[in-house]
Amino acid sequence: MEEDGDVVVTPGEVLGKSSDLKAGAGAYVSPQDHAVYASLTGFRRILSPPPDAPDQRPTVEVTGHKAHGPVPEPGSIVTARVTRVMARMASADIMCVGTKSVREKFSGIIRQQDVRATEIDKVDMHLSFHAGDIVRALVVQQWFQLVGQRCNAHRQGKLSKERLPRLEDDEMK
Amino acid sequence: MEFVNPEGLRLDGRRPTELRQIRAELGAVAKADGSAVFEMGNTKVIAAVYGPREVRFEYSMANFSTGDRMRRPKGDRRSTEISLVLRQTMEACIMTHLMPRSQIDIFVQVLQADGGTRSACINAASLALADAGIPMRDLVTSCSAGYLNSTPLLDLNYVEDSAGGADVTVGIFPKLDKVTLLQMDAKLPLDIFENVMQLATEGCKAIATELREVSNLMKEINIVGEHKAIGISARGIKSYARWFRLQLCPDCCYTQFLSP
Known part of the structure; x- marks a missing residue:
């Protein structure tokens, strides 16, 4: 299940606490105050964890409007x-x-x-x-x-x- | 010279703690990955961001180039210094560890200078980076403040800037409440300095709300463009967008540029 939010966030906006949320793409956890911040401008989405995952925190991610193209890396x-x-x-x-x-x-x-x-x-x-x-x-x-x-x-x-x-x-x- | 008249108004009619009019616009440079025009009163700056792109060569270009259209032999001291300041400020906010071995070029050009150019450069670069979708810790904003006629003044214009008083330029991460840039080119007593810096910080925060709004608005336009790209008109999307970028299909890399 995923929540497709209409909420637009900009870099630096607080998305939640790291005890409640995991930072996905476009988000990061600040080591100082353990809050989850957005790092991109885009829509906020909250993804539920798979039921069998050991970590049951939902993941928050921000999808920007300019997705970067894929970059080849060893193994791809x-x-x-x-x-x-x-x-x-x-x-x-x-x-x-x-x-x-x-x-x-x-x-x-x-x-x-x-x-x-x-x-x-x-x-x-x-x-x-x-x-x-x-x-x-x-x-x-x-x-x-x-x-x-x-x-x-x-x-x-x-x-x-x-x-x-x-x-x-x-x-x- | 009197910079604040008895009614408490400045030369251009502003109150001491009033910002100049701000105008910003994203996507002004069609070829760049991200770009912005930022205006504070008569100061106007355009910024373009290219990257992150692969570093292909051993030698590297300067990450920033500032200055006007005159060809200068090899970067005069002023623009070298501003480049350095801009570079350090932006490096602090970009999450560079996510893009190892890549290069981000930010080109900033001052189109009109009326005081506070380095603040305007930082704000423009910050918007352009947000437009380019480069991960950042926060949207850095910058503002200057000075001290003339025993009054702290926010956002100095050229006349006030060249009056010889102190000029404090502050750059902050508005949401994280952190200072990334602090410059002062005169001396001030400590208690007054704190007042002036406080004022500049407030200015930064006011600018930040403005920048976020511009950033949000453009985001909506882009999403509309992505879903139903053909036949969209820019009318009714306020005056922020002069050019905006439509992305038809993320996989086929086809982009189209429309003007309203």
């Missing part, structure tokens, strides 16, 4: 368009994170050793990718310098379900 599945194919890597523009399209440009790199699980050194990037290919990929690492986002992509046809969890395991190490 992205859809990307290959822009350039080189001998050892291909670069790609990320278009969607999960099912949501990105607002701004994020670029990624698919390395030769990340294309498939076996015989990773025998992958021929030019046989695997063409510029313009749409690939589904798992983001393995974020790189914040000249290359925006570093992603690890698999050709759509070659993506197997066993492969994805393994990559995540690798990433944990």
